[in-house]
Amino acid sequence: MEEYVVFLCSLALVLLLYGAARVSYSIWWKPKWLERQLKRQGIRGTPYRPLIGDMKEFVKLIKEAWSKPMSQTHQVTPRVDPFTLTNMQKYGKISMYWVGTTPRLIIMDTEMMKEILSNKQGHFNKPPLNPLILILTKGLASLEGEKWAKHRRIINPAFHLERLQEMVPVFAVSCGEMIEQWKRMVPLQGAWEMDIWPEIQKLSADVISRAAFGSTYEEGKRVFELQKELLVLTFEAMTTLYIPGFRFVPTKKNQRRKKLAKDITSMLRNIIQKKMNAIRAGESRVDDLLGMLLQSNNQTDFSETARNTRSNEMLTIEEVIEECKQFYLAGQETTSSWLTWTMIVLAMHPDWQEKARQEVLQVCGKKEPNFEALGHLKIVTMILNEVLRLYPPAIAQYQHAYKETKIGDIIAPAGVDITLPTLLIHHDPELWGADAGEFKPERFSAGVLKASKDQQAFFPFGWGPRTCIGQNFAMIEAKLALAMVLQHFSFELSPSYTHAPYTVTILQPQHGAQIMLHQL
Template identity: 75%
Template structure:
């Protein structure tokens, strides 16, 4: 009996200890730590919204975007109040360096180009991507945009050669074949008057998926395209899940949508594995040319696995699983952002027909009606100005989000570990102090002397990021956008359809909420 009593007392004390530990940990997470971080930031003169336990500013955030997204805009480029009303309201009320709350985590909004430059240069290595939701990881577990540290540096070094200028020139057929195919489909759609209506958001998503499939997988293009279609369904299901309240572990509950996400993930991975293994075999036997992104990735990875000349140490290449994840990344980063960019370009040129005509005259003068080549594309000054100005007004990614993993001094402020950062690209691109009173007007002439001289501040324009983590596919995206816009201008003029509603909003990227209906006229 004494032994049993001892065991029961021990269990009771253990249970009490675990209960007290759980309560203390919850108190620290929900109240003590957030309040300490809040006090730390306020002591430095940083103002912001008061801390609301657990939920933070989520209720106000949802209220503002629900209200903003409920009605369309007039045909204006003053889109910030509709697209990101919460960040705009916070900055207007509390200043260019202000604080808000994402649950129990404080988020610093930093709208100061000089401070942003220091953060993105990340010389101390203390800033990185915020902790990734398990729901997002199903889309990409170890791609370049997810990784940090040595793994990121290794992947970047291996992938970088695939995006060099000479390699881009080899991908021109992927651009022209896909664009030509789209143009021919549009010609079949026109009526006896030579006109038709099309939703550019749908059409240009199909185009960029076609381009990245050909550029990434070459002869395995059809298989690659099927993979991307499955991945698009997976993205949709993942975004649906993220819009609800996140319950840890719920993704493992075998609901219909959870089972479908798991099946899609396994199917995509299996299909990619097969393509990659076939590519590796054909490269070993010399049966295929290394002229697509996958081939270049595998070639560069093999080269990086050889001993380095100086030290004799091996610089490891990528595992098969890592290559699979980078192939998923081609789609996530290379398809969605470029289709968004092109869609807004077509819409903006419908709103500003005088610039559409200027671009067309330049294209016809330099390229004629023949299929454009890389040389022709590289001399298109007006087209480049237009594309940059659209990127300024409608950046595909409206903000960059980082996390401070160590205490770091930036300019006059010290950012404690555990704080999220919001670098609001959209707000900076529309800032009157940086760009002038006409900041929200479409004026491609700003870029007449190039990006460096478009604004007095060096980092007032950063649609592809800045510093060591600048988007590796920037040149690829610009080349693709130039080819697509050039070939559309050669064959069609266009205007907004009466059914078009100007409704920019964000779902991962800046998209037209109700489509991009355009009336096309064959030339």
């Protein structure tokens, strides 16, 4: 008996020492080893602080920046991303900081950026996702490897230009309803103050619902409301110290996040079921995104043959639900941010607003723009690209080195995260000239590739094989909506507008986007 007790005590001691060694390795030895590997190559940055990394400084700078508005200029980087800007200014365009126990490289070299995003060696993927992100969606943007490739192959046909051409009349219905609603509010003489941020969000949600899912905005309205609440709660949790397993503790906010995720999934499942029933009954088209996903999987055919032919090249209903979440989030949030900032910027620059209006009237008159007409709106396209440069919805892109990889003249050890700061690169005077902080759509008069000193300097939708699948969808929606607004209204900033761009998953106006609308 005595020997058995000694054995148990020895085993417990061994396990305790093993656990302590693993913890010590994770929170000290590995981070310090990675830090030495980077510093030997001349890469400077913040010193390692066990567990918390630079979270305290990051939150401090963000809170300070967001606590006050800025002047009405387009030099928004100090307010939107003060931590990355400060780090780059102090340590250089290739520098490092810490996200918990993981070193993260800031890379502002466009050739190195190209190497990373092209990922020819296959050593880069998205960083390990915070489990809180996965509560929002496990769709295309969060996938890797063959699973990502399979989803991309299935979804891609819905975004071919010929499909998008068919969607333009559907987009126009949503835009037309918004225009008519605004006309009922705006007097024929005088002006009407409106916060266009929620209005444009509603428009983008309606477009996604109609064009991608075949349902009206009203049917999906509750889904969007719940997703917005879930986004806020998720972002709030991500700006505090992440403690593994804490999300399972039944706090009030954790329980609310869990319930929101469950309700969103349930609502989308109902929409999908209705779509399947309507397709089977011949009451719904199958050329929208949801219809194509279901058709590709034979999910609308319940015959023995269909069941037997399902393979790894098909999505499950659960995967379809996650892709619906993805496109509700990405399609609605990105385009609404882009359009809102475009109207704010044109309110600041009435000369360009008038140039765009005259082009729209010359090409379309007062008629509803069609797909061909949108292709002739050169000034509108220049304006939209310049707004994307100054106010990109996603202010940075992130990668993770899963294997040791050579990038340019440096070696990125396995386990290092990488930040490609889109906003900083889009505002870099070395790439865009001394007037990089100014609104000058004429930069894009000869096209995107000739707008800057480097062809890779403009990448609002990403670059390489993982370029955003919905960029053409977003561009057509933005062109059509802006053209229709310009046909019917002029606008300037309201005296109550406060210029305060900030990021909650995407770049948005912190205190709204109040403008004064005039009917034409």
